[in-house]
Amino acid sequence: MGIAGIIGGSGLTRLENLEILYQRIIRTPFGEASGPLTFGRLEGHEVVFLARHGYGHTIPPHRVNYRANIWALHHVGVSHVVAVAAVGGIGARMPSGSLCAPDQLIDYTHGRPSTFFEGGEEPVVHIDFTDPYCPNIRSRLLQAAGLQGLGMVDGGTYAATQGPRLETAAEVRRIERDGGDVVGMTGAPEAVLAREIGMCYAPLALVVNPAAGKSCEPITMQAINDVMHEGMERVRQVLASTVPLLGDCPPCACGAAVGPDVLRALRSGQELAWKRRAPAKQEADLAGSGSS
Numbered sequence: 001m002g003i004a005g006i007i008g009g010s011g012l013t014r015l016e017n018l019e020i021l022y023q024r025i026i027r028t029p030f031g032e033a034s035g036p037l038t039f040g041r042l043e044g045h046e047v048v049f050l051a052r053h054g055y056g057h058t059i060p061p062h063r064v065n066y067r068a069n070i071w072a073l074h075h076v077g078v079s080h081v082v083a084v085a086a087v088g089g090i091g092a093r094m095p096s097g098s099l100c101a102p103d104q105l106i107d108y109t110h111g112r113p114s115t116f117f118e119g120g121e122e123p124v125v126h127i128d129f130t131d132p133y134c135p136n137i138r139s140r141l142l143q144a145a146g147l148q149g150l151g152m153v154d155g156g157t158y159a160a161t162q163g164p165r166l167e168t169a170a171e172v173r174r175i176e177r178d179g180g181d182v183v184g185m186t187g188a189p190e191a192v193l194a195r196e197i198g199m200c201y202a203p204l205a206l207v208v209n210p211a212a213g214k215s216c217e218p219i220t221m222q223a224i225n226d227v228m229h230e231g232m233e234r235v236r237q238v239l240a241s242t243v244p245l246l247g248d249c250p251p252c253a254c255g256a257a258v259g260p261d262v263l264r265a266l267r268s269g270q271e272l273a274w275k276r277r278a279p280a281k282q283e284a285d286l287a288g289s290g291s292s
């Protein structure tokens with residue numbers, strides 16, 4: 001395997017238990033990632049960390065540059081990504097505070113650049129996305145939670161909404177009828193892009209509130225933050241236990257969603273597109289940053 005990557009979401013802009021070695025800004029054909037990649041060691045294992053919403057939590061879900069983030073992680077050799085997400089809980093098995101390793105995804109987002117394959121010089125590609133998450137990472141998340149004596153719901157459907165507002169009660173009822181178990185704003189297109197580029201990817205969700213209409217209480221940031229504060233401690237424990245387990249992941253199908261020829265074409269096509277851009281545009285993209 002390559003390197004383990006962790007994408008931190010709301011409530012996880014840094015990992016206290018990560019021994020930080022250095023940070024690196026990666027230039028990508030899609031512009032800037034949410035921030036420099038942080039290279040470090042977790043339990044002695046090399047890890048690359050990226051805060052999805054920026055290290056100061058300033059990028060809302062609909063403005064995250066998901067393509068740049070996934071491209072940057074892939075570019076530095078990350079092969080397995082655990083994507084941490086704070087979510088709303090829908091069903092009875094997802095009370096606030098639950099940890100969950102979802103196994104399915106419904107995408108309700110719109111208007112987000114959600115593919116690396118834009119046509120033109122890139123091939124037209126339709127990846128098999130029947131099972132959106134890497135089974136090896138999922139099983140290790142569950143194993144790690146067990147090792148830490150922590151509960152984790154095995155499976156569930158992650159419903160990705162557009163945000164940044166929370167849902168209406170009717171929207172949550174619809175999501176529930178559709179089979180959604182938890183609702184968050186960042187699960188798509190992040191998972192799609194990881195699969196397109198051949199990376200293993202799975203979310204680690206922390207339920208921080210009952211989804212809209214699922215409680216008599218209004219949803220407040222204060223209540224969310226209280227749950228998040230405690231829950232992210234458990235998330236850190238699970239991550240520390242998961243990373244060492246990723247090393248022995250057997251081969252899986254994630255990397256085969258697009259064949260090696262298409263991947264090569266994608267990579268070289270993007271590199272070419274990048275190089276063809278006017279230098280002024282490249283500079284604008286990199287404004288204020290170093291380069292890889």
Ligand code: HPA
Pocket residue numbers: 086087088089161166167183184185208209210211212
């Ligand atoms: N809905 C969408 N995203 C969320 C929620 C929610 O209720 N809670 C945390 N992220």
